[in-house]
Amino acid sequence: MTTIAVLGNGRVGGNLATALARAGHEVAVADRTPGAAADAARTARIVINATPGAGSLDRLAALCEELRDKILVDVSNATTDGPDGLPADLIYPGSSLAEQLQEVLPETRVVKTLNTMIFPVMTSPATLAQTPTAFLSGEDPQAKQTVRELLTDLGWQKEWITDLGGIQTARATEAAILFVPHVIRSTGFIPFAISIAR
Numbered sequence: 001m002t003t004i005a006v007l008g009n010g011r012v013g014g015n016l017a018t019a020l021a022r023a024g025h026e027v028a029v030a031d032r033t034p035g036a037a038a039d040a041a042r043t044a045r046i047v048i049n050a051t052p053g054a055g056s057l058d059r060l061a062a063l064c065e066e067l068r069d070k071i072l073v074d075v076s077n078a079t080t081d082g083p084d085g086l087p088a089d090l091i092y093p094g095s096s097l098a099e100q101l102q103e104v105l106p107e108t109r110v111v112k113t114l115n116t117m118i119f120p121v122m123t124s125p126a127t128l129a130q131t132p133t134a135f136l137s138g139e140d141p142q143a144k145q146t147v148r149e150l151l152t153d154l155g156w157q158k159e160w161i162t163d164l165g166g167i168q169t170a171r172a173t174e175a176a177i178l179f180v181p182h183v184i185r186s187t188g189f190i191p192f193a194i195s196i197a198r
Contacts, residue, residue: 005044013050053078098170117193132193
């Protein structure tokens with residue numbers, strides 16, 4: 001059992017919190033109440049960033065002390081919204097939210113994952129007709145191994161998880177969000193994930 005703080009109680013955060021608690025972890029969910037994120041992060045071993053990506057950097061930078069020596073699992077994408085509320089453009093072109101977080105949180109081990117899929121797939125990957133891929137980006141091998149184990153608790157088979165390398169590789173997976181609005185407009189809100197076919 002691991003103590004996990006989920007920052008963000010929307011669809012993504014709520015979905016992850018429920019699944020991780022069901023897997024036997026001790027999970028605290030922080031809403032936007034003042035001090036809630038700091039309280040949750042302070043007592044957790046792993047912190048999951050499921051806050052809206054456009055505001056994540058400022059929110060988490062304010063938690064620098066609480067996140068010291070923690071693993072920060074970043075599942076958010078930093079984008080502007082189009083007129084229909086779907087992602088339009090990247091906020092950090094030529095970089096990524098994960099890289100920005102690692103820069104402002106140098107003593108936190110940031111791992112990017114689960115950001116290349118519609119949120120129900122994060123906790124139910126086997127429900128897709130084809131095998132999905134979960135990508136890992138981060139500088140710390142031990143932190144990535146811990147996150148890999150969390151993913152298996154969420155139903156991800158080991159062969160479905162691909163370690164892309166350092167945190168800079170997150171700019172590739174974050175750019176995949178630009179597929180999402182076009183796919184949704186074309187086929188509707190049907191769960192899907194970006195996958196590597198071999």
